[in-house]
Amino acid sequence: MSPRRSSPQPVSVQHAMTSADAVIDMHGVVKTFKSAAGEFTVLKGIDLTIYRGEFVSIVGKSGSGKSTLLNMITGIDHPTAGRVVIGGTDIYTGVTESQRSKWRGRNLGIVFQFFQLMPMLTLLENVMLPMDYAEMYDFDERPKRAMELLELVGLEKFANKLPVLVSTGQQQLAAIARALACDPPLLVADEPTGNLDTKSADVIIDLFEELSRRGKTIVMVTHDPSLTSRTTRNIIISDGELINETVAKALPWLRHRHMLEFTKLAQTEIYPPKATIISRDAHVEKFFMIHKGEVEVVLFDRKHGETVISRLKPGEFFGEIELMRGGKSIANVRAGANAPVEVLTIKREDFQRVMEQSPITAEALGKIVQERLKEHRAADSRSGRGLFSFFRRRP
Amino acid sequence: MNSNSSSQPIIELRDVVKVYSTAAGDFPALKGINMQVRAGEFLGIIGKSGAGKSTLLNMITGVDHLTEGEVLVHANGSSVSVHRMKEDEIAFWRGRTMGVVFQSFQLLPMLTLVENITLPMDLCGNFHPKRSRERALELLRLMEIEEHADKFPSLISGGQQQRVAIARALANDPPILIADEPTGSLDSVTADHIFELFQRLVEEQGKTIVMVTHDQSLAPRFSRTLRIRDGELDSANLAEADLRSGGRRKR
Numbered sequence: 001m002s003p004r005r006s007s008p009q010p011v012s013v014q015h016a017m018t019s020a021d022a023v024i025d026m027h028g029v030v031k032t033f034k035s036a037a038g039e040f041t042v043l044k045g046i047d048l049t050i051y052r053g054e055f056v057s058i059v060g061k062s063g064s065g066k067s068t069l070l071n072m073i074t075g076i077d078h079p080t081a082g083r084v085v086i087g088g089t090d091i092y093t094g095v096t097e098s099q100r101s102k103w104r105g106r107n108l109g110i111v112f113q114f115f116q117l118m119p120m121l122t123l124l125e126n127v128m129l130p131m132d133y134a135e136m137y138d139f140d141e142r143p144k145r146a147m148e149l150l151e152l153v154g155l156e157k158f159a160n161k162l163p164v165l166v167s168t169g170q171q172q173l174a175a176i177a178r179a180l181a182c183d184p185p186l187l188v189a190d191e192p193t194g195n196l197d198t199k200s201a202d203v204i205i206d207l208f209e210e211l212s213r214r215g216k217t218i219v220m221v222t223h224d225p226s227l228t229s230r231t232t233r234n235i236i237i238s239d240g241e242l243i244n245e246t247v248a249k250a251l252p253w254l255r256h257r258h259m260l261e262f263t264k265l266a267q268t269e270i271y272p273p274k275a276t277i278i279s280r281d282a283h284v285e286k287f288f289m290i291h292k293g294e295v296e297v298v299l300f301d302r303k304h305g306e307t308v309i310s311r312l313k314p315g316e317f318f319g320e321i322e323l324m325r326g327g328k329s330i331a332n333v334r335a336g337a338n339a340p341v342e343v344l345t346i347k348r349e350d351f352q353r354v355m356e357q358s359p360i361t362a363e364a365l366g367k368i369v370q371e372r373l374k375e376h377r378a379a380d381s382r383s384g385r386g387l388f389s390f391f392r393r394r395p
Numbered sequence: 396m397n398s399n400s401s402s403q404p405i406i407e408l409r410d411v412v413k414v415y416s417t418a419a420g421d422f423p424a425l426k427g428i429n430m431q432v433r434a435g436e437f438l439g440i441i442g443k444s445g446a447g448k449s450t451l452l453n454m455i456t457g458v459d460h461l462t463e464g465e466v467l468v469h470a471n472g473s474s475v476s477v478h479r480m481k482e483d484e485i486a487f488w489r490g491r492t493m494g495v496v497f498q499s500f501q502l503l504p505m506l507t508l509v510e511n512i513t514l515p516m517d518l519c520g521n522f523h524p525k526r527s528r529e530r531a532l533e534l535l536r537l538m539e540i541e542e543h544a545d546k547f548p549s550l551i552s553g554g555q556q557q558r559v560a561i562a563r564a565l566a567n568d569p570p571i572l573i574a575d576e577p578t579g580s581l582d583s584v585t586a587d588h589i590f591e592l593f594q595r596l597v598e599e600q601g602k603t604i605v606m607v608t609h610d611q612s613l614a615p616r617f618s619r620t621l622r623i624r625d626g627e628l629d630s631a632n633l634a635e636a637d638l639r640s641g642g643r644r645k646r
Contacts, residue, residue, distance in 0.1 A: 120486070190549070
């Protein structure tokens with residue numbers, strides 16, 4: 001996205017999190033596979049930062065590049081171009097395969113859809129394996145530590161059983177315990193619940209939530225939308241590119257390809273505290289999505305003075321009523337009083353074109369428009385003004 | 396390589412009964428199984444889900460306890476009664492006597508293919524660490540997947556992963572290979588390739604393979620088939636009759 005100085009008082013982009021908090025930092029990551037049929041670019045320049053303690057889901061259609069993205073983080077595959085820094089270590093530049101293998105053993109836990117326990121080892125022995133491999137912990141300490149991890153996942157009673165004698169859900173819990181064996185700061189999971197019933201899947205996600213509360217960073221690839229509501233952050237990949245997270249949050253009804261289109265079209269505008277974003281009686285030519293900060297929707301009249309009708313937060317939008325129904329704005333929208341606000345904007349013609357292609361989104365927005373109009377008729381009559389144009393999106 | 400003559404049983408089950416006790420009452424999974432597996436056989440045990448197939452394999456490998464009866468294995472120059480061994484003895488014995496392959500391939504994701512195969516050798520201590528990589532590469536060659544030796548499991552197909560899992564099962568050169576629906580999640584072309592590899596292991600390496608499957612159509616692929624239903628084996632006559640009719644006859 002290229003910021004454009006279209007806002008009245010733009011200021012420079014600042015990120016609240018510093019790079020010191022970053023566990024994963026990917027810059028311009030490209031992955032091209034060469035085959036007899038030619039070259040195929042699966043990742044088209046990924047920039048992604050994930051911070052400590054985040055529980056992140058990565059979703060995307062089959063073939064979108066989500067597993068390849070994960071393989072770039074684990075060092076299981078190599079990027080064609082770009083940089084991947086994990087926990088401060090550039091894992092591809094000047095690193096041999098065996099150094100990377102050693103690094104992986106100590107810094108990364110990996111969980112896959114199929115549980116990959118060694119069939120002829122007990123659960124306890126399976127959990128001890130990575131400790132042997134990474135030469136972590138004293139030999140005598142390993143069984144004790146493995147037992148603690150089995151307790152953490154509730155399998156202490158089955159420690160001496162072989163994998164075939166426990167349920168698939170329990171096998172996956174044991175695989176997670178094994179992924180935690182060397183106490184890695186980062187846990188990476190590829191469809192970890194894909195082979196489990198709902199109840200077992202819930203147990204796994206509960207465990208991930210608990211681990212992220214304890215400061216582990218968890219990155220999970222899934223195609224199950226019901227899981228994304230449980231994570232602290234959701235990243236969508238479409239055709240090898242990441243969808244802007246604010247676009248995805250504001251307009252979840254859009255198809256991934258339309259989200260990607262908006263990601264590319266969106267302009268960033270930044271307003272200092274209290275700056276006006278839209279003035280009363282102005283024509284609205286853009287659709288606004290809040291990326292950072294808050295905006296206030298404000299009415300003025302002689303009798304009451306200033307009334308703040310609503311406050312909109314990141315992931316919410318405004319301007320849709322004017323774009324969908326036409327007409328001028330009759331309220332002011334301004335940046336919140338305490339901090340700058342960063343918004344993404346889509347031009348009227350782009351917005352309308354995509355709405356025509358996405359009837360589901362148009363319908364959903366239409367309902368929100370109706371609700372907002374209804375909700376605010378009361379405010380409208382109190383203030384004695386005409387139809388009020390900007391309403392908060394329902395949470 | 397094990398020395399074998401086709402008349403010599405390598406595995407014997409005598410009146411094997413397995414009863415699971417649950418809150419709802421006792422459930423007999425195996426109701427007195429008597430069978431022999433001869434050295435160098437490629438034995439298929441066919442039955443529906445819940446018929447007792449996997450339980451039967453667990454009795455042979457000693458992974459689970461039996462309720463009554465006995466399992467004898469005559470291999471590597473010794474005869475053992477599997478369920479009379481102590482836990483630690485059985486694990487050691489199993490490592491040298493049997494390789495196991497499952498429907499899901501169970502390769503460790505953080506290890507390369509060759510490391511996945513050296514792992515059981517390192518654990519078992521059968522081979523010197525320097526020799527173990529060499530042997531792992533030989534096994535990958537045998538399974539026709541040597542070119543991917545230093546890749547990670549997630550970068551190869553399911554059929555390729557299963558071939559690596561078979562190579563791993565062979566790591567300690569066990570005379571017996573036990574396979575539980577090893578082609579269950581593979582397409583038919585890939586499954587055919589796995590069967591060809593199994594047949595070669597029997598013919599060229601003298602391995603004994605016991606495989607369970609629910610898939611009737613696989614019957615002609617085995618050197619002998621047994622059928623299991625409700626925890627009991629059907630009579631061998633019927634099974635052999637089935638084999639002659641190409642496994643298509645329905646009972």
